[in-house]
Amino acid sequence: MKALVPVLLALLVLAAPARAEDRLDRAAAGLRTAPLYVHPELEFLLPEADRTLIVSHLREAYLPFDVKVVALPSVESDESGGEADRMLWALNDRLPKAKRLLINVDQRGNFELLKIDLDRDFDVPFELEYAREEGARNIVPRLRGVFQIVARTGEDGYSYQRERPTDPLEPLPEDRPDDFLDDSDDRTTPDWVVLLSCAVAGLFTGAICWAGSFLFRTYRRA
Numbered sequence: 098m099k100a101l102v103p104v105l106l107a108l109l110v111l112a113a114p115a116r117a118e119d120r121l122d123r124a125a126a127g128l129r130t131a132p133l134y135v136h137p138e139l140e141f142l143l144p145e146a147d148r149t150l151i152v153s154h155l156r157e158a159y160l161p162f163d164v165k166v167v168a169l170p171s172v173e174s175d176e177s178g179g180e181a182d183r184m185l186w187a188l189n190d191r192l193p194k195a196k197r198l199l200i201n202v203d204q205r206g207n208f209e210l211l212k213i214d215l216d217r218d219f220d221v222p223f224e225l226e227y228a229r230e231e232g233a234r235n236i237v238p239r240l241r242g243v244f245q246i247v248a249r250t251g252e253d254g255y256s257y258q259r260e261r262p263t264d265p266l267e268p269l270p271e272d273r274p275d276d277f278l279d280d281s282d283d284r285t286t287p288d289w290v291v292l293l294s295c296a297v298a299g300l301f302t303g304a305i306c307w308a309g310s311f312l313f314r315t316y317r318r319a
Contacts, residue, residue, distance in 0.1 A: 120169070121184070125191030128165045135168040139204060143168055143236065150237050158244035162196040162215060166240065170204040181209035186261050189213055198247065206236050208243070219250040 120136065127134035133152055135143050143151070155164055167188060171181060185199045189211070197213040206228030210221060225239045225246075 120172075121187050121191065124167055124169060125188055128167060128188070128192060132164055133166045133168075136170060138170050139168045139202070142202070142204070142206065147237050151240055154237070154241040154244055158248040160198070160244070160248060162198065164198045164200070164244075164247075165192070166200045166202065168202040182211060185209060185211040200240070200243065202236060202240075208239070210243070216252040217247065217250045219246055221246060 124134050124136065131152075132155055133148055135148060151166060155166070165188075167185075169184065171184075181201045181203060185201055189197065189199060195213075196215055198215060199211040199213065201209040201211075203209070208221070208226045210226070221243055225242045228235065228239075
């Protein structure tokens, strides 16, 4: 019986859910062997038939550099802090160094593009980058449109590339100190001052009304 205890503990450890930050490691592992990775939570967004079409459209574009498409929900519990560009940078760190276009599809069907050392300066229209009312129904044709735009753009020796975010992330609610939301420079008026002001204003108004009434009665008697 004692011999079974270590085995049971090992099974519990292996069966425990992966930490949130490990999802980037799993995504990078999938992207090392395929151009597309879909997180299990977003499989409803991109069924198998759609994934096959995406890979087919990418191959038809004949792009001369690495292209990776990753469908990952945006969460705040990993090193991305819920920001898609940080997530793509973190994924690129986990992949072999190469000229690369990274495309993220989030849970709303919106795209985020990150160019790594590319010499092509292309712009993706708003209607392709964001899902709008159609949601997940137009992800495949929108991705195909992105591939075609990139394929039509030749190398020009220049490409605008956003700088990697370096500012620290805000801590998650459970990690924040108790006084995180307190404003040390708060100069709002104390409640007792507000109440006292209201009382003084009331007395002043009453005094004016009494004086007016007294003068009116005096005038009538005269």
